[in-house]
Amino acid sequence: MGVPAFFRWLSRKYPSIIVHCVEEKGKECNGVRIPVDTTKPNPNEVEFDNLYLDMNGIIHPCTHPEDKPAPKNEDEMMVAIFEYIDRLFNIVRPRRVLYMAIDGVAPRAKMNQQRSRRFRASKEGAELTEEKNRMREEVIQRGGYLPPEEIKERFDSNCITPGTEFMDNLAQCLRYYVAERLSNDPGWKNVVVFLSDASVPGEGEHKIMDFIRRQRAQPNHDPNTHHCLCGADADLIMLGLATHEPNFTIIREEFKPNKPRPCSLCGQTGHEIKDCQGVARQKQGEHDEFAGAMPAAEQEFIFIRLCVLREYLSRELTMASLPFPFDFERSVDDWVFMCFFVGNDFLPHLPSLEIREGAIDRLVSIYKDVVHKTGGYLTQNGFVNLERVELIMQAVGVAEDNIFRKRKEDDENFKRRNKEKRKRMKAEQQGPAFMTSGQFAPQALGRRDRPEPVHNARYQAYDMRMQSVEQHNKDAAQSLKSMMRNGGRSSAGVSDGTDRGVKRKCEDSDSEPEPEDNVRLWEEGWKQRYYKTKFDVDVSDDGFRKKVVRSYVEGLCWVLRYYYQGCASWKWFFPFHYAPFASDFRDIQEMFSEFEKDTKPFKPLEQLMGVFPAASGNFLPPTWRNLMMSADSSIIDFYPDDFAIDLNGKKYAWQGVALLPFVDERRLRAALADVYPDLTPEEVRRNSLGSDILFLGRSHPLFDFIHELYRSETQEEAPVPAELCHGIQGTLNLDDNPILPDETVKSPVPLLRDISLNSSINVKFRDPQFAEGFVFKAVLLPGAKMPSKVLKPEDYERGARGPWRPQLGFNPNRQQAHLDQAGFRALGHSLPRAQQFRGQYSNAAPPSSYHQGSYSRHAHSSGQQHFQHSRQNAPQRPPPSFSSVPPPFPRQQQPYRGGGHGWDRAVQAQRSAYQQNLSRGGGGPGGYQQRYDQRQEDWGDRRDNRGQQQARGFPLPPPSRHIRWNN
Amino acid sequence: MAGVRCGDDVSEYLSQNPQLAQWIESFRGYCESNKQWSARREFILRNMEAFPTVKPGTCSSSLDRLLSLSMVWANHVFLGCSYPQAVMDKIKDMGEGIVVQDPPVHKTTKDGITARGKRSAPDDGNPEGCVKRSRTEADSRPSGRAAARSAIQKSGPPPQAPAEQQPFFNRLYKAVAWKLVSAGGFGPNLDHFEILRSCVESCKQTVTCVFVPLKDIEGLPAGRTQKDGHVCEIRCQTVYMGTGYGRDEAAAKAMASKEALKVFQGRKVTVKICRRRYRGREVEDLVLLDELPRTQGFPPALSYPFQDEPQDEVVSPRGGKAGPWTLIEKCWTPRRIMFMS
Structure with a gap:
């Protein structure tokens, strides 16, 4: 779409x-990439x-x-x-x-x-190259630095x-x-x-x-x-x-969203080519640590x-009390059809339906109203019921006036808020501090004007300082004033009379002038102006308007058929650049019956002639390319050098309508018939x-x-x-x-x-x-x-089942966070174990240093219970010498302190195993366990003793015997 | 077929030749309105004689060429397209004399419109981020209007021109103000032209100077003994800014620039449509003014960029009141139009 x-x-x-x-x-591994084994289950x-x-x-x-x-x-x-x-x-x-x-x-x-x-x-490519070259010259003349230009096509x-x-x-x-x-x-x-x-x-x-x-x-x-x-x-x-x-x-x-694009001249973000100064990037933070995301971060998928x-x-x-049986699949098809109205690749969308304004919601509510009247669904298997569609269109048509007016109001509010925001941003962001401005700015040498000596430097500097102070004051006063004026009003609220209809003469000449809008949909007479401006016809020309509506209706049928049945006609296209209004959809039932049958697609090279501008003619054989450029070509009108772009109420050129002439298929084929023999066998293929x-x-x-x-x-x-x-x-x-x-x-x-x-x-x-x-x-x-439901049922009662836990992935019983075996082993190295606990997960307890000495732990959760066991049951024996060995992870405390909870949760799934191990006392994997048990006692001692001997009480590394086991 | 004819004649002719009319009608495009079709039909009929191999009732490649050129012409007039120069030259002759009422006006890519907002993150409606609209867009809009059209139209600046130009001149005003600050203030010893030129350039536009030797201007007020010298008129974006006289072109230019800079000494500048004399007749012109009331009128215009007529047309004697610099009989052309980059 x-x-x-x-x-x-x-x-x-x-x-x-x-x-x-x-x-x-x-x-x-050692510089060799090991590919992922995709035969394994999908993570x-x-x-x-x-x-x-x-x-x-x-x-x-x-x-x-x-x-x-x-x-x-x-x-x-x-x-x-x-x-x-x-x-x-x-x-x-x-x-x-x-x-x-x-x-x-x-x-x-x-x-x-x-x-x-x-x-x-x-067009854009040519302009971009030109601008780049021009700016590059300018910047270099002024003394900025730019990475050397790569000569590449x-x-x-x-x-x-x-x-x-x-x-x-x-x-x-x-x-x-x-x-x-x-x-x-x-x-x-x-x-x-x-x-x-x-x-x-x-x-x-x-x-x-x-x-x-x-x-x-x-x-x-x-x-x-x-x-x-x-x-x-x-x-x-x-x-x-x-x-x-x-x-x-x-x-x-x-x-x-909102990832700024780097300037293609110097590669930095924050400005565009025309403002490029070739300046070094400013460090954010003392060591550039606040710089934004790494530029080469990989894209993620969803x-x-x-x-x-x-x-x-x-x-x-879902609609209740329908005069006919409700079929959800049919209503999904109708929903899909209504989404076409707000935009698709084959038809311009109706001016009154903008997705940002909630057009789909509007259509759905109209649909639910209308379906009682019409007695049925809008579509079936990709075929449209035009009579019912007309009812929907008429309902939208009635609301068109209001839609346009509200759009204008929202636009004005938005622009005003933006302007204020930009003013604030500008005041804060003066550009790198080492770039001077005004008469102190660097001047290019070798050009016509000789650089003038600085006049009145002190005065100028004073002036500039005062200017910025004044500006600050002015801005602050302005924003305060506007705040008081607009105070309490929500962003979508109705603006008061002073704002409505005021033509924004650019008091702030730094902001871009608004594109002239000849149509002004929010004012009386919009239909006239629209047809006059866009189609160049009088609104009284009913015949013409019917033509546009007929084509549009054909288009809706074609698009739906395309999605559900396949391409109904390879030749059909919408021959206008603009859409009609919803209120023009009258008596549409008779407008369309069937598409022309047995149409064939263009052949690839023919299609190239139909979509390429003359500037891309190099992809075509020479005699074919000539048809795009020669004044004697019988299809030269398909290839304008320059054409108009109508912004049509949008902001950016790429959103606007390019007023290109439509290709006449008959003349194209006739012209190509003459040059077909020139194709090489490769091209024929x-x-x-x-x-x-x-x-x-x-x-x-x-x-x-x-x-x-x-x-x-x-x-x-x-x-x-x-x-x-x-x-x-x-x-x-x-x-x-x-x-x-x-x-x-x-x-x-x-x-x-x-x-x-x-x-x-x-x-x-x-x-x-x-x-x-x-x-x-x-x-x-x-x-x-049907796959099992995922959304919270509307009648979910938060009773014994506890709060609703949303499903985050494909599997409702998804493992959230968990440690792999290696993770537990790593922890096990450094963490004390109570002698009570056997098994791989029994060392999930945080170090006992927490509850000895100054680190008294207040009871947080049941998890703590286990640790207390350990404390109680540890025999009191002095540990062998450890003092020479430094604590392995001096910072472990921090994560564990807060992490007691997280750990707890992570271990919840293992709780059953935990309990088992507690009671078992001797189970667990093989020899590891036995030796493990021997150590439990020692460890417990060491831990407690340590707590007494050392104030910090960091868990000490295991004796070397321990390490040997884990190899 | 007869020669030049206008719209009514066309319909009359067609009604007398129903078969031809029917055949021609088959070329009408589905999306063409009545107005567009009748103009294009006229184009086809007028030029059929130039394609002798075109026989009514049959298809041929020369017919296709004629149709193609008719589409080129129609696309140019109604859609704002332009084509390679050779093609444009062809249709210019072929389309002469065809009158189109109120042809649509379009902004084309040459007006810098594609530079308006790059293809940024498709958060439409959210102009934050580093998208700034191109400044050249607004400024070159009037030039789009001057695109060659074979339709006859009113001469004169379009009524919306002042509003369009105003933002640019506001920016220029600021640029001049700052420039003068760094130059130590407006005074007689500055290089006025350079100041003006550099300010205009910083706003990404150009200054147009038109020079006319003094002796070529008739009807000078008595008392002017020196006949040697030059007069210079300065415009920017077709807006008139100042006129100056001097012994040579440079001096004339300097004086004109000084006059132009004077306009910027007020609290603000405004673009207005005013009446002036140009070649002996009163015309509407786009003029830059400060806020002070203007006591005397403007010096006559040396150039007038708001019409299609070529500059070196002979103007017939008017016989009207002889005023300052009223042109009686002799025609004069600006010797040099210098575009300062």
Whole structure:
């Protein structure tokens, strides 16, 4: 979904859907990294069957990372991608399927958004380079220091589009990667790997959905498959819900908000390129100890549990006393549909629906009202009931006026508070103290003006001091005044009359001037102005408005169909840059019936012509590129050099609307028909539509079947035998250039080795096909077992059961904190043991020094009881000489004092063992125990005696005999 | 087909040729409004003769080229797009004479709008962190308006220009104030132009100087014996700041800068639309003023950046009152327009 704020809204409203990932890190021994053994159970206490990777969410951050230095060349990028996939595989540990989907040619509806992004990226890149060069010169002239510029080609992220050489290379590298892991990594042994690369049409996430949908529709599918989908897009959540699979989880990188980006000239945070002074970083704290987080900290991952989201939604959407039976699955589909209204990749969202303003909540409450009137659900299996949708839209339309007004008020409040805050911040933050300003500022030499001698230095310095004092006073007075003025009012409250409607003439000229808003939705006549400004039509032009609404209605149907059934039309797109108003949705029932049938996607190179600006023409063959630039080209209008960006009420350019012309498919195809013959065979290959590939390793049950297919050189398709592959169905075809076992597989990446003994095999795979007009049902499958509930039941009574303990992970009985055996042994070294306690955990008592001498322990908890035992029962015998040995952990006291409790809790789980040991007195592991017992007595003595002899009473190290045992 | 025709003629012509009309109608885009389509249709009809291979009723690559150029023109007028120079030149001729009422005005990426707020952490609505909007955005907005359009429009500064320019000049005011402090105050012995230039540059803009030799200006008040000399007019962002006269260009520039700096000596500066004389006629101009009431008018303008007309057009004699520097017959052009970087 094109709504970045959607996930934030969702995770704030339904917080329990998020579970932090536990990631087992590989160990390093003598400089050699030991890979993690992923055959072990998943430390997240859940076992996943299928892992689906939306590869574009991996390719982009690995090839042009935002917060790290970029990889130097393509090979480094590939290695980064492999490592990322390894990390995900380690966290998720899929046991059956790994599905990697790279974006192929997208439907036309999506291509418009891709086009807009690429045109903008191209512009931004050029501007950035220019600004960097200019600022670099300026800063160096002024005497600042900048790290030397690396002469490297700027990576044009536009090459991450199907049909480019880069994507072709990537597919080759991924094949190598899969073969290597299948051959060598034990965790991959029984996993089937699917690779759908850029030559297969369809967006990555939708190819994944298609796969799941089609598997669900065939009878051998396991309805309790546990799916895990990796991707950062918020609409993956929608897609996951749309599958109606009971066990669906999403994994994504944890987003850390408000992390400032470093200036790309000098690498420091806190300013942007245009303010760069090339100054050394200021130390925070005497030794720079208050500097922010380490810049290279690794990204963490989070799981999003859709079953918990379903629990939340069931509470939210449950409607009582309906005239028809309530079906939760249907209401989930309706919820998904309503989320499209606040934003999706294919339609501009309605101006009155902003997720930040609680649009979804508004829609849900309208929905619950309306459903009594309409007598049914809005959607079914991805088909929209337009009559009912109209009722919802009309209800939103009625509220539009108020929505716009409130938006303006909130905006004004927000800006005012921000301004005050910024003033305060500015007063505090004057920049590094060693940088002078005013006439004392460093001046560049060699330029036109000769640096002037300082005039009136003393006066100036005095002046500057007084200025800042005055400013402080002024600011303080100002904030006091405004506080008194606005006192007691909440941030969302109604501003009083003096604030409303006052046009903010920039009294503070340092703040940026507000972008001119010609539409002013909060004032009377907004509809007129909107249609005039955005569409350049009179509001009385009903015919035109109907056209816009019709296209929008088509769009809603198309989008829902896309999520539930697959792409209904590869050609359809929304041909306007703006959305209509909700109140314009009148008589929409008749507006739409069916999409054009038998539409085909563009071929990869054709698609490149449709989404690339002329500046990225280098990815295309020369005669094709010429069509983007020549004045005689019959499609030159598709490639403007410069275009308008309408902020449309937003703050930042990237949120605005790029007013690019739409591509006319007929003319594009006609123009390309002339230059098709110029393609080289390589380009022809890149331009063709490909097929999904299936990989497996030798120990997989399906291996022999596939191997046999190759040996028999069959030309026919072969269906997958259901029992050999966890119920997955499909048809197999021989690959023209397969990876076969016992052959060497050459590595396309020079950094990595060839696979000398490959034991994997690959084959072409096709999803199960269904008849024309087949409808995939959006229902729970029979045999599906719902996972156990996680949320606190609404009628939970805090009685004998104690307070509600929220479930933090996948397992309700999760072990919280615990020490491994090694931890206890380490503690055991230094801690005294009472003779009473046997067993490994019996030394969980803190040192007795606490309750002797000056450290009298007040009774905290039952844990203390044990220690008192020890005290009482210790025989009084003088210890052998210890004085020469220094106490091992002089600081142990601190953690243990407070930690008595924590320890206590940690040990709670072991309590039973503890008790047993107490009573047993002699049990425990073998010889260790016996010798242990001998020492108990000695130790007890030493401890007590120590307390008498030494005021500090630190636990002393064990005698050397003790140490020997533990080797 | 007949030559130049206007909108009404177009519809009349089409009504007389229904088959052609029908064929042409098939080129209408789904998303084109009536206004956009009728303008583009006119473009296509007017230029069909230039594409002789285009035969009504058939598709051909030359038809596609014509359609493509019509889209280039329409995208330029209605969406604000611009294309490589060769393409723009082509459509400029082809689109001559087509009248479009109230064409939309757009801010394009050249106006620095993409620099407005980088792609920061997607916490929209939270402008904290280190995102500061680009200053060049507001300042170069008026230049977007001057984009070539073949539509005839009113000349003169747009009414919202003062409000747009005001913030920039407020900043400039501060910069000048500080600069003068460090220079020891406003006085006769400063390098006024340098001060002005450096302040404007620190606000990331440029100063425009227009020079006209004195002898080229007619109708000077009697008593001016020296005919040699130059006059300089200083503008910044098309806002007029000052005029000066001197023996050579440098002196004229210095005096003009001094006049300009005088404006900054008040408590504040304001951008206003005022009437001035330019080439003998009264025009509206964007002017920088201080807060004191202006007793006399402005010296006549040497340049007028608010219209499309080329500067060296012959102005026909007006025969009106001869006032100071009223141009009677001779035309004069500014010799040099210097853009100071």
